[in-house]
Amino acid sequence: MHIKTVGVVGVGTMGQGIAEMLASRGMDVIIIERSEERLTYGKEMIKVSLDKQIEKWALTQSEKKLIMNRIQATTSNERLAECELVIETITEDLDQKKAIFESIDQICSPDVILASNTSTLSLTELASVTKYPDRVIGLHFIYPVSKIDLVEIVRGLKTSDETFAKTKHFVEEVINKKGIMVFESPGFVTTRLICLFINEALHVLEEGVASAEDIDSAMRIGYSFQHGPFEMADRFGLDSVLAALDRMFREYGELKYRPSIVLKKMVRAGHLGAKSGVGFFKYDKDGDRI
Amino acid sequence: MKVLVINAGSSSLKYQLYNMQDESVLASGRVERIGMDSSIVTHEPVDKPEVRNVSEILDHVTAVKRVIDMLTNPEFGAISSLNEIDAVGHRVVHGGEAFSSSVLVTQEVKLEIRRLFDLAPLHNPAHMMGISAVDANLPGIPQAVVFDTAFHQTMPNTSYLYPIPTVLYRRHKIRRYGFHGTSHSYVSAKAANYLQKPLESIKMITCHIGNGASCTAILDGKSFDTSMGMTPLEGLMMGTRSGDMDPAIVPFVMNKEELTLNEVNSMLNKHSGMLAISGISSDMREVTEAMIEGDKNAKLAFDMYAYRVKKYIGAYAAAMNGVDTIVFTAGVGENSVALRKAICEGISFLGIELDEARNGERRKDAREITTDSSRVKVLVVPTNEELLIARDTYNLVKQSETVS
Numbered sequence: 228m229h230i231k232t233v234g235v236v237g238v239g240t241m242g243q244g245i246a247e248m249l250a251s252r253g254m255d256v257i258i259i260e261r262s263e264e265r266l267t268y269g270k271e272m273i274k275v276s277l278d279k280q281i282e283k284w285a286l287t288q289s290e291k292k293l294i295m296n297r298i299q300a301t302t303s304n305e306r307l308a309e310c311e312l313v314i315e316t317i318t319e320d321l322d323q324k325k326a327i328f329e330s331i332d333q334i335c336s337p338d339v340i341l342a343s344n345t346s347t348l349s350l351t352e353l354a355s356v357t358k359y360p361d362r363v364i365g366l367h368f369i370y371p372v373s374k375i376d377l378v379e380i381v382r383g384l385k386t387s388d389e390t391f392a393k394t395k396h397f398v399e400e401v402i403n404k405k406g407i408m409v410f411e412s413p414g415f416v417t418t419r420l421i422c423l424f425i426n427e428a429l430h431v432l433e434e435g436v437a438s439a440e441d442i443d444s445a446m447r448i449g450y451s452f453q454h455g456p457f458e459m460a461d462r463f464g465l466d467s468v469l470a471a472l473d474r475m476f477r478e479y480g481e482l483k484y485r486p487s488i489v490l491k492k493m494v495r496a497g498h499l500g501a502k503s504g505v506g507f508f509k510y511d512k513d514g515d516r517i
Numbered sequence: 518m519k520v521l522v523i524n525a526g527s528s529s530l531k532y533q534l535y536n537m538q539d540e541s542v543l544a545s546g547r548v549e550r551i552g553m554d555s556s557i558v559t560h561e562p563v564d565k566p567e568v569r570n571v572s573e574i575l576d577h578v579t580a581v582k583r584v585i586d587m588l589t590n591p592e593f594g595a596i597s598s599l600n601e602i603d604a605v606g607h608r609v610v611h612g613g614e615a616f617s618s619s620v621l622v623t624q625e626v627k628l629e630i631r632r633l634f635d636l637a638p639l640h641n642p643a644h645m646m647g648i649s650a651v652d653a654n655l656p657g658i659p660q661a662v663v664f665d666t667a668f669h670q671t672m673p674n675t676s677y678l679y680p681i682p683t684v685l686y687r688r689h690k691i692r693r694y695g696f697h698g699t700s701h702s703y704v705s706a707k708a709a710n711y712l713q714k715p716l717e718s719i720k721m722i723t724c725h726i727g728n729g730a731s732c733t734a735i736l737d738g739k740s741f742d743t744s745m746g747m748t749p750l751e752g753l754m755m756g757t758r759s760g761d762m763d764p765a766i767v768p769f770v771m772n773k774e775e776l777t778l779n780e781v782n783s784m785l786n787k788h789s790g791m792l793a794i795s796g797i798s799s800d801m802r803e804v805t806e807a808m809i810e811g812d813k814n815a816k817l818a819f820d821m822y823a824y825r826v827k828k829y830i831g832a833y834a835a836a837m838n839g840v841d842t843i844v845f846t847a848g849v850g851e852n853s854v855a856l857r858k859a860i861c862e863g864i865s866f867l868g869i870e871l872d873e874a875r876n877g878e879r880r881k882d883a884r885e886i887t888t889d890s891s892r893v894k895v896l897v898v899p900t901n902e903e904l905l906i907a908r909d910t911y912n913l914v915k916q917s918e919t920v921s
Contacts, residue, residue, distance in 0.1 A: 280780075283784075287783075
C-alpha cells in the first residue's frame with residue numbers, strides 16, 4: 228500500500244516535529260487536537276520551526292508555503308478515514324491513549340496501520356482495546372524529529388509480520404530514516420538508556436560533584452554528544468523525562484530508575500525546560516539558549 | 518509517432534508535443550515560477566490562439582498534471598486523447614559517468630537517476646517527479662531520458678579532474694561533468710550552420726545563460742572544457758547559485774553559523790547568486806529593472822554577473838589559444854540586451870566589435886550581433902533542447918521496436 232496521507236493525533240512537541248517532517252517529505256498530513264487553540268498553537272510552532280530553517284538557509288519561503296499547504300488541521304477524528312497511516316503522539320497517559328486507539332480503530336479501515344509514538348507504554352495494552360490488534364505498532368521518533376534519523380519500530384505481542392514489514396518500509400524507504408526493531412519493553416532501547424544517563428547526571432549534580440554547565444561540557448566535548456545530559460533533558464521536557472523514569476521505575480522496580488529528587492522539584496516548580504523557558508538553563512521563545 | 522518532451526527545470530517546466538514524421542511542433546508551452554503563488558502557464562497550440570493563466574502551482578507534480586490537461590483540452594488541446602502520445606522524452610540534468618548517451622527509462626535507469634540526487638539536488642528530483650507523474654498518468658508509455666552531462670564526456674582529463682586526492686575520483690567519481698550539454702551541443706551546431714563553416718574548424722565559446730548558467734569551450738567540434746563541475750553549482754554566478762568561490766568558505770561558514778550539510782548546501786544553491794547580492798530577485802529582468810531605477814545592490818549584482826561571464830570567456834580563449842565565435846543562448850542570453858552589451862563591451866581586446874542596433878533586435882532566429890568587420894563573431898542562437906530530446910526519444914523507441 229502506498230502511504231500518501233498520514234494522520235498525526237496530538238500536536239505537542241513530538242507531533243509538531245513528526246507532522247513537519249512528513250510534510251517536508253511530500254506527504255499530506257492531517258493533524259488532530261482536542262481544541263482549536265491547541266491546533267492553532269501546534270501549527271504556529273511548526274511555522275516557527277520552518278522559519279528557523281529559513282534563517283539557516285535550509286528552506287526558501289516557497290518551500291515553507293508548500294510544506295504548510297500539505298498540513299491540514301482538524302479537531303475531528305473522522306478525517307482519519309482518509310489516511311493510510313495514523314501516528315498517535317498525545318501525552319504519555321495510558322487511559323487517554325487507549326481512548327484514542329479505541330476511537331481510531333473504528334474510523335480507519337482494517338488495513339490502515341495504527342502507530343503510537345509512545346516511549347514507555349505497552350503497545351500490547353494499547354492494542355488490546357482495538358478490534359484489529361495486529362495492525363497496531365510503535366513508531367518511536369526521537370527529538371528533534373527532522374534531524375534525528377532513527378526510529379524505534381516497536382512490536383507488541385500481536386503486531387503482525389506484515390504490519391512490521393510495511394512500517395519498516397515506510398521508515399526506511401519513504402521517510403529515509405534508520406528503523407531498528409524493538410520488542411516491547413518499558414523504555415525500549417533509547418529512552419531506557421538515555422533516561423538513566425540523565426538520572427545519573429542528576430545524582431552527580433545533587434552530590435555537588437560538578438555544576439550542570441560543567442557536566443554538560445564534559446559529556447558534550449568529551450564524548451561527542453550534541454548536547455550534555457541537562458540540556459538534553461531541558462529539550463525533551465523535564466516532565467517527559469520524569470514521566471518516563473516513573474514508568475520504568477514502576478515496571479522494573481529497580482532503584483536505578485527512581486527519578487532524582489531535583490528533577491521532581493523542578494517539574495513541580497513548572498521549570499520544564501526549553502518549552503517553559505526555564506529548566507537547568509534558560510531559553511528564549513524560539514527555544515534557543517540564552 | 519507523437520513524442521511529448523518534458524524539460525523540468527528548477528523553477529520552470531517546458532513542454533512540447535512533436536509529430537516526428539516531419540518534426541513539427543503540435544503544441545508547446547511552459548509553466549513558469551513554479552513554487553510561487555503566481556505561476557504562469559502558457560499553452561501554445563500551433564493552430565489556435567495562446568492560452569495563458571496565472572495560478573498557484575507549488576510543485577512539479579501539479580505542473581505535469583496541468584500540462585496533460587492542457588494537451589487534451591477539447592477546446593484548445595492538440596490531441597483528443599492521451600493515447601495519441603506514443604512516447605515521452607525527459608531532460609535529465611545529471612547522468613554521472615553511467616550515461617554517456619540517451620537511454621530508455623527502466624527500473625535500473627530510475628535507480629541510477631536517484632543515486633545521482635546528491636550531485637544535482639535542484640534538478641534530478643524534479644525530473645524524477647516528472648517521470649513518476651507521467652508513469653501515473655500514462656501507464657506503460659515508453660519514456661526516454663536525455664542527459665545534460667552526455668555532451669561533455671569528450672572533455673580531456675586535464676579539464677575534468679580536480680587537483681584533489683585521486684582516490685576521491687576512483688572511489689566517488691568526483692570530477693567535472695558539466696551541464697546544459699544538450700543546449701551547448703545544439704547551439705554550437707546551429708551556429709556553425711549559420712556561419713556556413715564546419716563546426717570542427719571553429720574555436721567557439723557557448724554561453725548558456727538562464728536561471729542556471731554555464732560556458733563551454735568547444736574545440737574541434739567537441740566539448741573541451743565547461744564551467745559547471747561535478748554539480749551545477751560551479752562556474753558562473755547564477756540566479757540563486759553562488760558559482761565559483763573559495764572552497765574553504767564552506768567549512769568556515771558551517772563552523773561559524775553552526776550549519777548542517779543540508780543547510781550549507783541549500784544556502785549555496787537556493788539563497789546565493791543574484792538573489793543574495795541584489796536582495797531583490799533571482800530574475801535578471803527584475804534585477805535589471807531595479808538597476809535602471811537606481812538600486813545600488815541590483816547594479817552590483819548585474820555587474821558581478823557580467824564580470825564573471827567575461828572572466829570565463831577570457832579563460833577559455835586562452836585555453837583554446839584563441840576564439841572565433843561566441844554564442845549566447847537560453848532565457849537571459851537570448852533576451853538580455855543589457856547583459857550581452859555589458860559582457861561584450863568589456864572584452865573588445867579579443868577582437869569583438871558589438872553592433873548595438875543588431876544587439877538590440879528581438880528576434881526568434883539565430884543572428885549575429887557584431888559588426889561585419891568584427892574579427893570574433895558573436896551570435897545569439899535560441900536553444901532548442903526539446904527538439905534534440907524528441908529526436909533521441911524517437912530514435913530510441915524506434916530501435917527498441919525493431920529489436921523486439
